[in-house]
Amino acid sequence: MKIGVFVCHCGSNIEGTVDTAAVARASMDFPEVAYAEDVMYSCSEPGQEAIIEAVRTKGLTGVVVASCTPRMHEPTFRRAVERAGLNRYMLEMANIREHVSWIGKDREANTNKAADLVRIAVEKLRRNRPLTPKSFDITRRVLVIGGGVAGIQAALDCADGGMEVVLVERTSSIGGKMSKLDKTFPTVDCSSCILGPKMVDVAQHPNITLYAYSEVEEISGYVGNFDVKVRKKASYVDWSKCTGCGACMEKCPSKKSLDRFNEGLGGAPAINIPFPQAIPKKAVIDPQFCRQFIKGKCGVCAKMCPTGAIDYKMADEIVEEKIGAIVAATGFDLFDHSKYGEYGGGRYPDVITSLQYERLLSASGPTGGHIKRPSDGKEPKNVVFIQCVGSRDKSVDRPYCSGFCCMYTAKQAILTKDHIPDSQSYVFYMDIRAPGKMYDEFTRRAMEEYGARYVRGRVSMIVPKNDKLLVRGADTLMGTQVEVEADLVVLAVGAEAATGSPQLAEKLRISYDKYGYFMESHPKLRPVETNTAGVYLAGCAQGPKDIPSSVGQGSAAAAKVLGLFSKQKLESDPQISQVNLARCVGCGKCVSTCPFGAIHMIDFRGQEKAEVIETVCQGCGICAVTCPQGAVQLEHFTDNQILAEVEALCRF
Amino acid sequence: MTEATYAYYPGCSGLGTSIEYDSSSRAVCRALFMKISDVPDWSCCGSTPAHTVDHVLSAALSARNLALVESMGLDTVVTPCPSCLTNLRTACHRMEDAAFSAEVNALLDTPFKGTVQAKSLLQALIEDVGLEMIAASTVKPLTGLKVAPYYGCIMNRPPELMRFDDHENPVAMDRILEAMGAEVVPFPLKVECCGASFGVPRKDVVAKLSGRLLETARELGADAMVTACPLCQMNLDLRQEQASRAVGTHFEMPVFYFTQLMGLAMGVAEAELGFDKICVSPARALSLIGSPASKPEGRKATSGGQA
Numbered sequence: 001m002k003i004g005v006f007v008c009h010c011g012s013n014i015e016g017t018v019d020t021a022a023v024a025r026a027s028m029d030f031p032e033v034a035y036a037e038d039v040m041y042s043c044s045e046p047g048q049e050a051i052i053e054a055v056r057t058k059g060l061t062g063v064v065v066a067s068c069t070p071r072m073h074e075p076t077f078r079r080a081v082e083r084a085g086l087n088r089y090m091l092e093m094a095n096i097r098e099h100v101s102w103i104g105k106d107r108e109a110n111t112n113k114a115a116d117l118v119r120i121a122v123e124k125l126r127r128n129r130p131l132t133p134k135s136f137d138i139t140r141r142v143l144v145i146g147g148g149v150a151g152i153q154a155a156l157d158c159a160d161g162g163m164e165v166v167l168v169e170r171t172s173s174i175g176g177k178m179s180k181l182d183k184t185f186p187t188v189d190c191s192s193c194i195l196g197p198k199m200v201d202v203a204q205h206p207n208i209t210l211y212a213y214s215e216v217e218e219i220s221g222y223v224g225n226f227d228v229k230v231r232k233k234a235s236y237v238d239w240s241k242c243t244g245c246g247a248c249m250e251k252c253p254s255k256k257s258l259d260r261f262n263e264g265l266g267g268a269p270a271i272n273i274p275f276p277q278a279i280p281k282k283a284v285i286d287p288q289f290c291r292q293f294i295k296g297k298c299g300v301c302a303k304m305c306p307t308g309a310i311d312y313k314m315a316d317e318i319v320e321e322k323i324g325a326i327v328a329a330t331g332f333d334l335f336d337h338s339k340y341g342e343y344g345g346g347r348y349p350d351v352i353t354s355l356q357y358e359r360l361l362s363a364s365g366p367t368g369g370h371i372k373r374p375s376d377g378k379e380p381k382n383v384v385f386i387q388c389v390g391s392r393d394k395s396v397d398r399p400y401c402s403g404f405c406c407m408y409t410a411k412q413a414i415l416t417k418d419h420i421p422d423s424q425s426y427v428f429y430m431d432i433r434a435p436g437k438m439y440d441e442f443t444r445r446a447m448e449e450y451g452a453r454y455v456r457g458r459v460s461m462i463v464p465k466n467d468k469l470l471v472r473g474a475d476t477l478m479g480t481q482v483e484v485e486a487d488l489v490v491l492a493v494g495a496e497a498a499t500g501s502p503q504l505a506e507k508l509r510i511s512y513d514k515y516g517y518f519m520e521s522h523p524k525l526r527p528v529e530t531n532t533a534g535v536y537l538a539g540c541a542q543g544p545k546d547i548p549s550s551v552g553q554g555s556a557a558a559a560k561v562l563g564l565f566s567k568q569k570l571e572s573d574p575q576i577s578q579v580n581l582a583r584c585v586g587c588g589k590c591v592s593t594c595p596f597g598a599i600h601m602i603d604f605r606g607q608e609k610a611e612v613i614e615t616v617c618q619g620c621g622i623c624a625v626t627c628p629q630g631a632v633q634l635e636h637f638t639d640n641q642i643l644a645e646v647e648a649l650c651r652f
Numbered sequence: 653m654t655e656a657t658y659a660y661y662p663g664c665s666g667l668g669t670s671i672e673y674d675s676s677s678r679a680v681c682r683a684l685f686m687k688i689s690d691v692p693d694w695s696c697c698g699s700t701p702a703h704t705v706d707h708v709l710s711a712a713l714s715a716r717n718l719a720l721v722e723s724m725g726l727d728t729v730v731t732p733c734p735s736c737l738t739n740l741r742t743a744c745h746r747m748e749d750a751a752f753s754a755e756v757n758a759l760l761d762t763p764f765k766g767t768v769q770a771k772s773l774l775q776a777l778i779e780d781v782g783l784e785m786i787a788a789s790t791v792k793p794l795t796g797l798k799v800a801p802y803y804g805c806i807m808n809r810p811p812e813l814m815r816f817d818d819h820e821n822p823v824a825m826d827r828i829l830e831a832m833g834a835e836v837v838p839f840p841l842k843v844e845c846c847g848a849s850f851g852v853p854r855k856d857v858v859a860k861l862s863g864r865l866l867e868t869a870r871e872l873g874a875d876a877m878v879t880a881c882p883l884c885q886m887n888l889d890l891r892q893e894q895a896s897r898a899v900g901t902h903f904e905m906p907v908f909y910f911t912q913l914m915g916l917a918m919g920v921a922e923a924e925l926g927f928d929k930i931c932v933s934p935a936r937a938l939s940l941i942g943s944p945a946s947k948p949e950g951r952k953a954t955s956g957g958q959a
Contacts, residue, residue, distance in 0.1 A: 345820065
């Protein structure tokens with residue numbers, strides 16, 4: 001083998017603390033190294049051309065690049081050696097930036113360590129052999145999990161691109177949090193008026209299959225070929241017959257079911273269609289409150305239903321779908337303000353959440369769009385808004401900024417003045433964070449045109465006083481204490497990851513952070529991808545976002561899916577496990593440890609042997625270390641190669 | 653040395669201004685079969701001034717007492733006074749740091765090994781004895797009495813240090829009093845400051861803050877306030893006329909220690925509960941539950957001008 005070594009300066013990133021020329025000189029002494037040089041930027045076009053040129057003129061058969069992490073540029077250099085006429089797997093990288101120059105300041109020690117890393121790479125490369133990827137077919141269908149605005153956008157864009165879409169939503173209607181909003185900032189246009197048409201498009205699109213009131217049960221397979229099981233929860237109403245007329249709701253004698261759409265502000269009948277624009281507009285029975293289920297007799301809805309759609313004996317149903325790519329758009333949940341004892345902790349009826357206030361403002365809400373406080377139905381005059389309830393607060397484990405609360409509070413202050421002209425709004429805030437287009441102008445309008453009084457400081461306590469609430473806080477700009485007698489207090493509750501996010505992440509085999517938000521592949525350059533091929537993210541499942549960002553990311557995820565599906569076939573990574581049939585004793589240990597189900601037992605000349613399903617294998621290597629016989633070897637990470645690396649490092 | 657389960661730290665006020673808290677606490681422990689034994693030769697915890705001057709000296713004062721508890725062979729010390737509790741707990745916490753602990757132990761004859769935890773009597777009652785036992789020991793329920801439990805600002809705070817109950821809306825006393833038959837009003841100012849030791853330099857501040865507490869309790873229809881802190885009790889009770897003047901009204905709100913009411917409900921002899929030590933007459937409140945102590949023997953606050 002004739003090996004070429006290219007040591008990258010990475011500008012001053014590496015050269016600052018590593019003598020790259022010395023590393024190149026030292027490399028010349030390593031076995032089978034025929035050529036070595038240091039390069040200013042090996043990933044640049046001239047840098048790559050230099051590698052290609054050297055391969056051609058010096059007749060190299062393998063290349064080592066000592067530079068940054070392979071996660072950043074391994075594909076780049078693989079393409080370069082391929083252009084030079086070599087097999088792309090005849091390349092090894094030594095990470096002398098993250099592992100050397102960025103972590104140590106001692107130039108001499110760094111130079112020695114870099115040379116050691118190059119020696120390791122050379123020893124590994126000497127045992128590489130050309131690999132050829134296999135290609136496999138793709139199922140051109142996409143699963144979108146979550147029917148909020150991000151999921152809707154992703155589903156519509158994929159469907160418009162000609163792909164078949166399966167949209168799974170766990171509540172009985174799509175629309176998500178946005179459908180509960182009255183108006184949107186900073187344009188103050190009606191939320192359901194701009195979302196409604198999109199929801200209808202989902203319902204009518206020939207390429208979209210909508211499973212509402214359903215949850216993803218199980219996911220197996222790999223990019224291009226996922227097998228997904230979806231649990232359609234029992235609604236106790238035959239949706240093929242239900243016309244959404246609502247006769248059942250009117251006559252239902254139980255009105256105590258939790259009105260989830262109105263954030264618990266009013267009671268709902270036990271059989272319920274959440275809101276007039278619901279998609280699908282179908283009824284669902286809540287068995288916790290239905291008298292037929294509790295007492296075993298009632299049946300009013302069944303008698304009232306003109307189409308005979310009620311079915312008390314319905315059971316959950318599992319449907320299986322073949323899927324090629326997945327978009328996770330599961331959204332967020334609101335912070336539970338009962339953790340704040342000083343704000344009443346859920347004890348005072350007139351201390352409500354921002355989303356509850358949104359329902360009070362909405363014409364389709366429980367008060368028909370009239371602001372009435374929950375305790376006595378009176379119209380409030382003094383409304384106090386408290387920001388950062390459950391965001392930017394380490395004491396409740398929510399140190400992050402939810403990002404949209406400043407804006408929706410300004411919007412609600414404006415709407416309050418519109419609804420009740422003689423009202424006065426107070427906003428207690430920490431900072432105003434309004435960085436979007438027309439955002440800062442909007443918050444200023446709330447202060448300047450609508451006269452909302454912004455007080456910079458936190459509220460220390462809310463105390464009921466007669467029929468009012470005494471809100472005590474600090475004005476940190478004035479350096480004084482402030483007391484406001486409020487008729488209604490609205491808490492700008494922050495966002496947190498949707499319930500069940502970690503569990504779904506486990507099913508999807510993607511990472512999530514300590515708060516339960518899904519992790520993107522790279523925070524800057526791969527913001528909609530995950531580290532699992534074929535799984536993409538959209539909306540607040542990744543972290544709090546406002547509507548424009550959620551819609552933008554929904555479209556971005558759709559673009560990624562369409563890009564993936566534009567290929568005729570996908571290539572599998574050839575760095576996978578191989579079974580040496582002569583050594584395999586058929587113990588089956590590898591089968592039980594493989595997390596991807598990529599190994600199965602076969603009958604080979606009358607003996608049981610293990611076999612790797614190449615397209616399923618992810619190259620993790622667990623089987624290789626499990627095998628007691630050493631019969632399973634991971635291509636390019638064989639026992640021999642790893643031992644050679646260790647020996648190169650311990651050569652003294 | 654003893655078969656006690658808890659070491660008992662009465663604190664300076666327990667033997668002085670709040671002797672009725674101390675005696676009723678002992679009586680309640682006895683009635684509930686909680687075995688307590690006084691820390692021998694205990695000294696002052698440093699109270700409010702020590703920690704404002706020197707953390708090491710302050711911790712040494714408490715650590716001396718904690719080391720005495722170790723010598724008793726016990727691992728838990730209870731105290732009725734939240735201020736003593738704060739000092740004991742803070743010392744325990746700070747002594748976890750080896751360097752700090754070395755500095756403190758250098759000042760002590762017997763080093764503190766760190767095997768003791770401090771609990772308020774309230775915490776020991778609700779967590780170790782339990783509400784069931786408390787309810788079961790009730791012989792004269794407090795039925796008919798509406799009370800406003802007031803915890804003061806340091807019984808549960810800072811939460812990282814105290815790790816007991818909710819620091820904004822504590823309920824331990826509420827639960828105990830309910831278990832014994834009293835009606836508990838939803839008192840929203842449970843953890844508001846009464847003015848604490850500002851009574852000396854800024855009487856006006858204390859009068860205003862305590863006045864607000866008394867006013868809120870009265871508005872909610874409480875017959876009495878119930879406290880767990882000697883200083884809170886003193887500000888609300890002894891200074892009630894000052895508070896009345898500050899708010900422009902006249903309060904007649906008896907302010908009990910929760911152990912006094914517990915003792916009453918458990919049938920403890922009233923001589924041990926020290927109702928006669930309370931300035932504002934508890935006669936009316938006690939008559940609501942038909943107690944013999946209802947005869948007007950409580951002393952009336954003599955002068956609002958003192959202190």
